[in-house]
Amino acid sequence: MIIDLHSHSTVSDGTLTPSELLAHASKQEVDVLALTDHDSIDGLDEARKAANKLGIRLINGVEISTSWMGQTIHMVGLGIDPTHPPLTDGLKKICEYREWRAEEIGRRLAKKRIEGGYEGAKSFAKGGLIARTHYARFLVDAGYCKDIREVFKKYLVRGKPGYVPGKWAELEEAVSWVLGAGGIPIIAHPARYRITAGRLRKLLGDFKQAGGIGLEVVSGSHNTDETQTMARTAKKAGLLASQGSDYHGPENQWIELGRLRPMPDECKTVWESEFWPEGKL
Ligand code: AMP
Ligand code: MN
Numbered sequence: 059m060i061i062d063l064h065s066h067s068t069v070s071d072g073t074l075t076p077s078e079l080l081a082h083a084s085k086q087e088v089d090v091l092a093l094t095d096h097d098s099i100d101g102l103d104e105a106r107k108a109a110n111k112l113g114i115r116l117i118n119g120v121e122i123s124t125s126w127m128g129q130t131i132h133m134v135g136l137g138i139d140p141t142h143p144p145l146t147d148g149l150k151k152i153c154e155y156r157e158w159r160a161e162e163i164g165r166r167l168a169k170k171r172i173e174g175g176y177e178g179a180k181s182f183a184k185g186g187l188i189a190r191t192h193y194a195r196f197l198v199d200a201g202y203c204k205d206i207r208e209v210f211k212k213y214l215v216r217g218k219p220g221y222v223p224g225k226w227a228e229l230e231e232a233v234s235w236v237l238g239a240g241g242i243p244i245i246a247h248p249a250r251y252r253i254t255a256g257r258l259r260k261l262l263g264d265f266k267q268a269g270g271i272g273l274e275v276v277s278g279s280h281n282t283d284e285t286q287t288m289a290r291t292a293k294k295a296g297l298l299a300s301q302g303s304d305y306h307g308p309e310n311q312w313i314e315l316g317r318l319r320p321m322p323d324e325c326k327t328v329w330e331s332e333f334w335p336e337g338k339l
């Protein structure tokens with residue numbers, strides 16, 4: 059059975075629409091898919107219609123941008139009720155902040171003689187929310203950089219001209235939205251954060267204390283060593299393991315939907331737990 063619990067559509071910074079994403083999942087023989095757009099659940103209705111036609115089990119998901127001790131941490135929520143008001147209100151606030159931040163990135167880049175950034179990013183966002191990814195696509199398209207990676211390095215990370223420090227929901231707050239919506243809170247791609255082992259333990263301790271349940275042990279952005287490390291980390295922290303490709307579309311050749319490293323044997327997974335929506339798989 060192929061289970062992929064982290065993916066994006068054009069509702070956030072993916073390049074496939076929810077229907078196209080589900081069609082691709084079907085081609086990849088994915089059995090269970092979670093759509094987890096950044097800070098939005100707007101793609102879930104369309105995704106569900108497509109999933110029903112294709113016989114794919116769709117899990118309602120979201121990837122919430124949060125702040126923990128001044129650092130941005132992504133938290134996936136799985137099996138959420140997408141009508142739960144504290145969740146929908148919270149996401150709406152984050153999206154309002156995102157809109158301001160997108161304009162601010164544009165203003166900062168303009169000071170570096172990069173004009174039309176906001177309009178460019180907005181057109182790449184195709185009506186969805188604006189992420190740094192859309193700025194990156196615009197800057198590559200406009201010839202400022204050779205690829206997305208270079209844009210992030212030169213313009214969009216801390217200390218660079220287009221960087222705006224994220225003011226997201228507090229981690230504990232986001233955990234409570236997801237729990238309130240009947241979902242499972244999971245720390246996304248833990249090996250991606252620039253963080254010491256000690257600080258990661260503190261993060262996971264605080265997360266667990268707030269009601270957090272899972273850690274994304276297997277991720278499209280983790281190598282084999284990181285996967286092993288995160289399997290041990292999850293066990294020590296008393297967190298269940300999750301897995302997801304973090305697929306953003308076919309343009310990124312390194313990450314494919316449903317194609318994941320194996321879950322380490324020692325892990326207890328979220329989908330085999332009592333927390334899983336509609337019972338175990
Ligand atoms: P945002 O949430 O607007 O800050 O944008 C974050 C998104 O940018 C992530 O979800 C990734 O899709 C993408 N991203 C972040 N860092 C990089 C990077 N170094 N290279 C390519 N994409 C990145
Ligand atoms: Mn993204």
Ligand code: MN
Pocket residue numbers: 121132246247
């Ligand atoms: Mn993320």
Ligand code: MN
Pocket residue numbers: 064065066121304
């Ligand atoms: Mn993601």
